[in-house]
Amino acid sequence: MIAYLEHFVHENDSEPMLQQQHEELATTLCQSMDLEGTIDYRSTAYAGKDFGGLHASTPFAVVRPSGSRDIASVIRFALRSPNLTVAARGNGHSINGQAMANRGLVIDMKRSSETVIDVVRLDDGYAVDVGGGALWEDVLKRCVSNFGLSPRSWTDYLGLTVGGTLSNAGVSGQTFRYGPQTSNVTELEVVTGNGDTVICSDAQNSELYFSVLGGLGQFGIITRARVLVQPAPNMVRWIRVVYSEFAEFTRDAESLTTRPEGESFDYVEGFVFVNSDDPVNGWPSVLLDPDQLLDPVFLTRSANPVLYCLEVALHYSKGNCSSTVETRIERLLGRLRFMEDALFQVDIGYIDFLLRVKEAEKQAKVNGIWDAPHPWLNLFVSKASIVDFDRFVFKKILKDGIGGPMLVYPIPRNKWDERTSVVLPDGDIFYIVALLRFTNPYQKSPSVRDLVAQNHEIIQVCVRNGLDFKLYLPHYNTEEGWKQHFGDRWSRFVEMKSRYDPMAILAPGQKIFTRHQ
Ligand code: FAD
Structure with a gap:
């Protein structure tokens, strides 16, 4: 069976399979893997793409397992073959092909799982x-x-x-x-x-x-x-306040994210935006409600090229006394040093708050920018380096925006378990920086290649200036890149790989290890 399969994986590239051959192969493979779920060779194109839209690679087949037993069968089948790989595909929302398996087996996890x-x-x-x-x-x-x-x-x-x-x-x-x-x-x-x-x-x-x-x-x-x-609470007060100075933004954000529970909001994030009236990159991106109008006075308040928005939210329940909720919010906001009157807020249901990006997704699908490429870059930058990052990257390289959100907010390290495989920069606090670029296929905008090059430039600027950072959702093309990423944890990562996936079958799209023959 394996030899028969190899013939299809490697030698039949140029000859499209006939429907009958497909069906034969599907039945034979299902039996050979003893699958309760299904296997598909034809409708596989979606599994060769992802949200990033920067890479494409065609799998040999997509498996829709009926449960863990099928997943184990697929892996055992790949182990018996000379070179098959297996990629679990969640919702394919990676940027750089991480959930792909070139000529391998993709397991469609989303279609098979109970919630x-x-x-x-x-x-x-x-x-x-x-x-x-x-x-x-x-x-x-x-x-x-x-x-x-x-x-x-x-x-x-x-x-x-x-x-x-x-x-x-x-x-x-x-x-x-x-x-x-x-x-x-x-x-x-x-x-x-x-x-x-x-x-x-x-x-x-x-x-x-x-x-x-x-x-x-x-x-x-x-x-x-x-x-x-x-x-679950049922309501959320969602608030945005604006700062002209990075130092004041970080001071307040760090204070809110390190105070004990009960003395802070339930949600704290932040983003950088362009000090202009550009609808995507500028002040309008701060408004929380389409009915809110932008006061033109804001546009003249600061001469800085970029400004900073602290985004916070407080949970409450409909039954809570409204004056108690107001008093709590006023007390928390009273300690912050944002620009006068630059405060925007709405009350929203808890589920709607958590699903807030879904609305943006619907809009972006209509505009055609959801399905266009997304050369995103995500980094964890240590607190010690974030001022330099602001100076070199936000205020210079990205001062005109990126056509999407530029998130930046602090996270205390003590909430992370250092025993997991995630690698973090040094220090007690680090910032997540998420450059969520959107490209518009219908407008004149920089090419995707230029945007990817700009991401490389940002990384190079960080390296040249000695900034302490790690890539989040990392992507490297060389072993050297991965070694540097993991630093002194690389040997442990390799050891665990040899223990739990010794043939390097799994997640080949991460390009960390090569399938052993
Ligand atoms: P995939 O892209 O399908 O897979 C990612 C990797 O995990 C692949 O290597 C795959 O093989 C592997 N994998 C998938 N399923 C499994 C499994 N069951 N077991 C083992 N390995 C598996 N991240 C954040 O942290 N915070 C955010 O706010 C955030 N927002 C995002 C918003 C958007 C619009 C997008 C596109 C991404 C966002 N991400 C965010 C990134 C997201 O966490 C990653 O893309 C992540 O990979 C999850 O996507 P997925 O489920 O589609 O996984």
Whole structure:
């Protein structure tokens, strides 16, 4: 069977398979892998693309497994072949082909996963068991509507899968309080690159558990995660305030993200914007409601090329006394040094707040910019280097904006578990910098190649000026790049790879290891 398959993978490139051959092969392979799910050779194009739109590579086939057992069968099948690789594909929201498998097998996790499997009572609260391919937006809706519970730590956009974000970190405005999503699970079910299905946690198979969290899909496929939850609030006050000085913005953002719970907001983020009336890059991007009008006086308030917006939110329940909520918000805002009157706020339902990027997605789909390439760059920059980053990058290279959000906000390091595979810069606090570029296929704008080159320039400027930073959602084309990324943790990463995926079958699109023959 394997030899027969190899013929199709490697020798039949130029000859399109006939429908009958497809069906024969599908049936034979399903039987050979003993799959309960399905395998598809024809409608595979989507699995060879991703949100970044910068890379394309065609898989040999896409498997839609019916559960962990099928995933284990696919991996064992690949192990028996001379060179097949296997990529779990969450929602394909990577930028640089990380979920692709050139001529390999892509496992479509999203189509196969149950969302919320069960609620679990823990000693000090509750958790939910969710499928590795579940979308976070579905987890949210099911948890809130069925149990009145909600995960604590999120990403900004929820059209991402549980296994996909746990393989990276999963950060947003709640990370300062609860840590990344990788700090908000207590147990995983993983199918390793050896084809073994293993339950792991801090107490059981902990080496695999911590390797998989932030492990870029290198050690196993997450088929289930136990996610910490808490009672869901029903309302959110969503607030944006503007600063003209970076030092004041960082002072307030760091203060809010390091104060004890109860003395801060429930969500803290920030972004840089251009000091102009440009609808995408400028002041209008700060408004929270289409009915809010921009006071032209703001445009003359500061001579700085870019300004800084601190974005915060406070949870409350409809039953809360409104004057108590107002008093709390006033007290918290009273300590901040933003520009006078540069305050924008709205009240919004909790679910709508968490799904806020979904609205932007709908708009972007209509404008054609959701499906156009996204040369994004994400970095973690240490607190010690963030002023230089602002000086060299925001105020110079990116002073005219990037056609999308430029996020920058601090995260305390003590909320991260250093035993996971995620690598961070030094210091007690670091900033996430997310350059979320959108390109407009219908307007004259810099080419994607120029934007990718600008990302390289930013990295080079950071390196030349000795800034302390790490790439988030990293992407390197050389082993040397990965070695530098992992630093003194590289040898451990390699050791774990040899233990849990010795043939280097998994997640080939990360381009860290090459499949052993
Ligand atoms: P994919 O892109 O499909 O996969 C990513 C990697 O994980 C691949 O290597 C894949 O093989 C592997 N993988 C997928 N599923 C599994 C699994 N079950 N087990 C093991 N490995 C697996 N990130 C944040 O932290 N915060 C944000 O606010 C945020 N916002 C975003 C907004 C948008 C619009 C986009 C496009 C991305 C955003 N991201 C954010 C990045 C996101 O976390 C990554 O793209 C991540 O990879 C999740 O996407 P996915 O589920 O589509 O995974």
